[in-house]
Amino acid sequence: MKDSIFLKVFGEIDDELIAEAAREWKEETISKRRAGQLAACAVMVLLLSAALLNYKDVRAAWEKFTTKIGEMFGIRNDITEYTNKIEKSVTKNGVTITLKEAVTDGENLWIVYSARREKGGDSLPLIINNVWVNEAEVGESQEMYSEGLRRDSNWEETQICCFRFDESLIKSDFVNIKVVFKTMEIETEKILGEYLFNFDISLEKLKSATLELTLDETVRTESGGELKLAKFRYNAFDSTIKGYFYNMEGGNDYFLKGQDSLGNQVQYRIRNYNNPEIEFVLDTSLLGHAQISPEAEYLTLQLYELTPDNRKTPIYYEATEINEEYGEEDAGWVYEEGESPADGADAVGEAFRIKLK
Amino acid sequence: MEEREIMEDREIVDLYWRRKECAVWETEKKYGKYCFSVAWNILFCKEDSEECVNDTYLAAWNSIPPKRPAVLSAFLGKITRNKAIDCFRKKSAGKRAVFHMVDIYGETEKLETAFVYSLEQKQEEKELAEMLNYFLHSLRKADRDIFIRRYWYLDSIKAVAQRHKYTESRVKSSLFRSRKKLLKLLEKRGGK
Numbered sequence: 001m002k003d004s005i006f007l008k009v010f011g012e013i014d015d016e017l018i019a020e021a022a023r024e025w026k027e028e029t030i031s032k033r034r035a036g037q038l039a040a041c042a043v044m045v046l047l048l049s050a051a052l053l054n055y056k057d058v059r060a061a062w063e064k065f066t067t068k069i070g071e072m073f074g075i076r077n078d079i080t081e082y083t084n085k086i087e088k089s090v091t092k093n094g095v096t097i098t099l100k101e102a103v104t105d106g107e108n109l110w111i112v113y114s115a116r117r118e119k120g121g122d123s124l125p126l127i128i129n130n131v132w133v134n135e136a137e138v139g140e141s142q143e144m145y146s147e148g149l150r151r152d153s154n155w156e157e158t159q160i161c162c163f164r165f166d167e168s169l170i171k172s173d174f175v176n177i178k179v180v181f182k183t184m185e186i187e188t189e190k191i192l193g194e195y196l197f198n199f200d201i202s203l204e205k206l207k208s209a210t211l212e213l214t215l216d217e218t219v220r221t222e223s224g225g226e227l228k229l230a231k232f233r234y235n236a237f238d239s240t241i242k243g244y245f246y247n248m249e250g251g252n253d254y255f256l257k258g259q260d261s262l263g264n265q266v267q268y269r270i271r272n273y274n275n276p277e278i279e280f281v282l283d284t285s286l287l288g289h290a291q292i293s294p295e296a297e298y299l300t301l302q303l304y305e306l307t308p309d310n311r312k313t314p315i316y317y318e319a320t321e322i323n324e325e326y327g328e329e330d331a332g333w334v335y336e337e338g339e340s341p342a343d344g345a346d347a348v349g350e351a352f353r354i355k356l357k
Numbered sequence: 358m359e360e361r362e363i364m365e366d367r368e369i370v371d372l373y374w375r376r377k378e379c380a381v382w383e384t385e386k387k388y389g390k391y392c393f394s395v396a397w398n399i400l401f402c403k404e405d406s407e408e409c410v411n412d413t414y415l416a417a418w419n420s421i422p423p424k425r426p427a428v429l430s431a432f433l434g435k436i437t438r439n440k441a442i443d444c445f446r447k448k449s450a451g452k453r454a455v456f457h458m459v460d461i462y463g464e465t466e467k468l469e470t471a472f473v474y475s476l477e478q479k480q481e482e483k484e485l486a487e488m489l490n491y492f493l494h495s496l497r498k499a500d501r502d503i504f505i506r507r508y509w510y511l512d513s514i515k516a517v518a519q520r521h522k523y524t525e526s527r528v529k530s531s532l533f534r535s536r537k538k539l540l541k542l543l544e545k546r547g548g549k
Contacts, residue, residue: 003446005472006465010508011438012486015431017493021505022391022430025520123526126533140534143497157527186529251427308428309365 016251016308068100068112069237072145072160077294079103079236082209084201092193094118095125095183099197100158102177105206105235106170109133111179114158124157125183125192131163132178138165173204210235211356215243219303219349223249227278227303232354234292239282241268246276253306255342256280258351260296267342268301292356302351310344363387366429373421380421381414388430392437398511399441401454409440416440438509461511468536471543488546492539503531 067083069075082103089098094117101112109131117124131138141161181195210233217229229243241256248254256268268280282292292299364372364383372380392413396406413436426432445454462469475485493501499521506512506520507528518525 003442004462004465004469005476006468007442007461007508009472009482009485010489011435011442012482012489013493013505013509014490015426015428015435017490017501017505018431018434018509019428021502021510022434025499025502123524126526126530128534157524186526186533309367 019308068158069103069110069160072112072158073237075236076291077236082206082236084199086197086199088197088199090195090197092183092195095192097127097181097183097195099179099199102199102201103206103237104133104175104177104201104203105210105237106203107164107167107233108238109138109163109165109177110160110237111163111177112158112160113181114156115181115183116156118155124155126186128182128184129161130180130182132176133163133165133169134171134176135178136165136169138163138169170203173202173207174200175203176200206235206237213354215241215354217352219352221249221303221305221348223247223252225249227254234282234356236294239268239292240271241280243278244276245273245278248273248275248278249305249307251308253342253345255283255304255306255345256301257304257342257345258299258301260292260300260356261298262293262296264291264293264296266292266299266301269342297355297357299354299356300351301354303348304342304345305348306342306345310346366426369429370421370425373418374425381418384414384417384429384433388433391430392433395434395437395510396441396444399438399445399454399458401451401457405444405448406441409437409444412440413437457511457513460514461508464532464536465508467540468543471540475543475546488542489539492542496535496538500531500535503528504535507532 067080069083070079084102086099086102089096091097096116098114098116099111100114101110103110111131115124115127129141131141141163143162145160145162177197177199179197181197183192183195184190185192213232215229215232219227219229221227224247226246227243228246229241231240231242233240233242245254254270257266259265267283269283270278271281272279363386369380369383369387372383389410392410393406396409397403400406400409413433416436417433424432445458472485476482493504496504503517503521506517507514512520514525514528517523518528521528523531
């Protein structure tokens with residue numbers, strides 16, 4: 001067999017990336033467990049309290065958990081007023097796409113859709129999305145979250161797609177959104193259908209509930225790095241801290257960890273680093289989505305530095321039965337439970353407070 | 358059962374620098390299974406995989422010093438992967454290994470063409486590797502992990518799906534999107 005140039009060059013990617021992919025995969029599984037626990041708790045609380053509350057209260061409580069985006073993200077607060085219900089379906093070639101909900105805060109757009117294929121056929125095709133905000137093309141979603149717990153079939157799935165865009169695209173409190181999905185057979189790359197959704201949504205309430213603060217915090221690391229935090233942004237769906245990181249030690253990971261004034265644990269991880277510009281995002285994978293309480297008065301955070309030597313690599317390989325010829329018994333990776341990517345990270349500098357009220 | 362203490366990477370590297378043979382035992386203790394799995398994913402043959410791992414230890418012994426790898430697992434993994442790919446090409450591999458690699462070659466056919474074209478246009482392999490690092494960092498974490506597990510660790514689609522608790526079609530979708538993004542990036546940077 002001939003040599004593959006691509007595989008050869010790909011063999012030379014960064015050591016850190018190789019090591020990262022050798023570790024246990026945590027992000028989605030923990031998030032799903034969290035969302036599942038929250039949904040289960042919600043159902044229990046509602047059942048127990050239904051008899052005690054009047055109809056209006058029950059309805060209000062129920063609505064907290066009737067937004068799909070809230071359920072999937074595991075958001076504890078009431079987000080119904082920020083969520084635009086769409087509930088429109090288009091069917092083509094046996095595949096139905098239903099656009100359920102959309103939310104925007106003026107910099108991010110989240111859409112929830114489900115795709116279903118009539119049973120008996122093949123599994124779901126590849127679904128490609130493309131979005132326009134006020135007629136300007138934003139492109140494909142940057143992040144996607146799957147439902148997880150209920151998604152046990154090859155014929156149906158529900159996803160949240162997140163698109164980030166420039167706030168200059170927003171001209172008023174109403175935003176025109178155009179979403180085009182394309183379904184494609186993965187093996188043949190044949191397009192099965194195109195699905196167009198065009199609608200207006202309001203961002204007024206979420207925008208007014210979004211907290212934006214200027215920060216002036218500097219933390220210095222032992223290796224000569226300097227982190228200057230300049231902007232804090234928070235709403236029920238997203239929280240970011242932007243700034244500059246000069247002389248960042250290559251190979252190290254950095255986190256901002258702490259808690260709000262009510263004791264809710266929070267952790268921010270790096271989402272973008274374009275030397276020296278840095279953006280931390282609230283880590284929704286470990287702690288559920290955006291766990292800062294709306295009642296919290298302040299947030300206490302501290303920078304944590306994780307060096308490659310302190311990084312935990314709980315790798316071991318457990319070979320199961322191996323059929324030499326064409327064995328079906330796959331050997332696999334086995335990892336330990338209950339760890340966080342920030343395990344082994346050391347606190348750097350002093351903790352600092354961000355006043356939320 | 359005997360409790361075996363695992364050394365820190367820098368301690369193991371220090372042993373190599375001090376030319377202590379126990380450096381190899383410590384490497385085997387900490388990364389033997391990891392290296393074996395890298396080789397196994399390509400060769401699906403116990404003897405050949407073990408041979409690659411032993412060759413890896415020898416290569417590490419010969420290259421440290423002068424090298425002082427910052428990430429020892431990746432340093433060893435790279436050696437093992439190269440040796441296993443080399444072994445796969447030279448030896449007559451088993452049916453399972455051939456089918457597995459044919460699948461991967463099939464998926465990466467367009468990328469292969471684009472990479473060959475880029476190299477013909479005098480782009481250095483190092484530049485392309487840097488571009489790949491940039492591309493991988495631009496992916497969301499799950500997609501990056503899927504891409505690296507499939508094309509660096511050469512995991513089966515089934516294994517990647519199990520790791521992420523996704524369906525196999527979801528993994529294929531992620532790979533398809535990522536390959537498309539990479540092709541676009543190559544085009545932008547003057548590739549085919």
